[in-house]
Amino acid sequence: MAVNDAERDAMSRALALAAHGPRGLNPQVGAVILSPTGETLSEGWHHGAGTPHAEVDALSKLAPGEAAGATAVVTLEPCNHTGRTGPCSQALIDAGVARVIYALDDPGVASSGGSDRMRAAGLDVVAGLESDAAHTLIADWLSVQRLGRPHVTVKWAQSLDGRAAASDGTSQWITGPVARADVHARRAQADAIVVGTGTVLADDPALTARDGDALLAHQPIPVVIGSRATPADAAVHRHPLAPIFYDTHDLNAVLADLRERGVQRVFVEGGPTLASAFLAAGLADAVLAYIAPVLLGGGRLALADIGVGTIADARRLTVDEWIPLGEDLLAVARVTSESEGS
Known part of the structure; x- marks a missing residue:
């Protein structure tokens, strides 16, 4: 898994951001957008059911075109479905993001598959960075998904x-x-x-x-x-x-x-x-x-x-x-x- 120090630091920051979000129907997720040279462009997290997901929250703080060629570092695989919000995987593609690093695969049947969509669009996608820490953060939510x-x-x-x-x-x-x-x-x-x-x-x-x-x-x-x-x-x-x-x-x-x-x-x-x-x-x-x-x-x-x-x-x-x-x-x-x- 080829990641650099800036990306590792960004994942640590994304995990800290995720913890700001409420426990509930949706998982706690954080996101950091890095420039092609590794500087932080924006940050976001999921503020609760019905609000923008972490990736979209971070992207909303950027001017149009500012995310072109950027790296998105996210604690959970960007979703691939339309619910109360649209698919985050497509939002990253549309924003021109070139690389996505995430910690955990999305366990949802309907919401998973974002990594496949992004790879098919030509993005470089890396999974598994800080997966243990991300699992610990949302262990209760993951248990609910497994048990129903x-x-x-x-x-x-x-x-x-x-x-x-x-x-x-x-x-x-x-x-x-x-x-x-x-x-x-x-x-x-x-x-x-x-x-x-x-x-x-x-x-x-x-x-x-x-x-x-x-x-x-x-x-x-x-x-x-x-x-x-x-x-x-x-x-x-x-x-x-x-x-x-x-x-x-x-x-x-x-x-x-x-x-x-x-x-x-x-x-x-x-x-x-x-x-x-x-x-x-x-x-x-x-x-x-x-x-x-x-x-x-x-x-x-x-x-x-x-x-x-x-x-x-x-x-x-x-x-x-x-x-x-x-x-x-x-x-x-x-x-x-x-x-x-x-």
């Missing part, structure tokens, strides 16, 4: 004997303060936090991400699934973001709607009925199991029926980490597909 829905993490806290609550239904607190702080930090990494109406009625959770009593900078959208009404004075109504309520048991429909809203990472907090429903439907990608060294007995299990009738049908997990949290232990695991387990 948001990435789903199912979390629960349990006693050593697998219970989520005592016989009278009380569950605060099974785990200690270090584990609870870890949960809040992970909530802040999600776009939406999902519970069932049963949890809202039993625990009245705020569904915020906090450091002690202080709200963290990023808050997940609170989502409540179920047909029972949420009381008007429930804590979820005081969340900084307006809660979303779904009067349905169709989890695929819920995830499809959340995707349309730009949600990429979903954090399912409970309770056992909802967690089990996501696992049974094959809609869980990761599991966070917080295990406390206490015994509760009784029948209030952390999970209900997930469709496992025999040991051969067990849902296999790949544990990536075992993390001690005070006296508690966190299992960070991926749900293993049948193809991976076979």
Whole structure:
């Protein structure tokens, strides 16, 4: 891959620009236009759905003909389709750009192919520069493209004997303060936090991400699934973001709607009925199991029926980490597909 220092610096700059863009329906993308001698002519990034893509944003800052013979350095393959905006690959061709360097191939069926179009038009196209950094930047968006829905993490806290609550239904607190702080930090990494109406009625959770009593900078959208009404004075109504309520048991429909809203990472907090429903439907990608060294007995299990009738049908997990949290232990695991387990 023949690239020079100016082009490498431009890609680093493009990645930094991309991070200014919002997470959502579209990927975060940055672009830098270099003159034939390596000076920066313009910069751009994608400002959100319906706005010009990064390449067009950068080109719009140049006078007609100023991009002739230039090099465009972009964090994602220029698109090849017409949606709310036109194809960026054609915009670069029309602007007279001679060379395009990008980090990652576009995974979209409709939007990919920009590199082929540009090569066919005679442009020099180089792919793969800083691909790892670009992948890290938009990993969540790429996951959504691969799955066709948001990435789903199912979390629960349990006693050593697998219970989520005592016989009278009380569950605060099974785990200690270090584990609870870890949960809040992970909530802040999600776009939406999902519970069932049963949890809202039993625990009245705020569904915020906090450091002690202080709200963290990023808050997940609170989502409540179920047909029972949420009381008007429930804590979820005081969340900084307006809660979303779904009067349905169709989890695929819920995830499809959340995707349309730009949600990429979903954090399912409970309770056992909802967690089990996501696992049974094959809609869980990761599991966070917080295990406390206490015994509760009784029948209030952390999970209900997930469709496992025999040991051969067990849902296999790949544990990536075992993390001690005070006296508690966190299992960070991926749900293993049948193809991976076979």
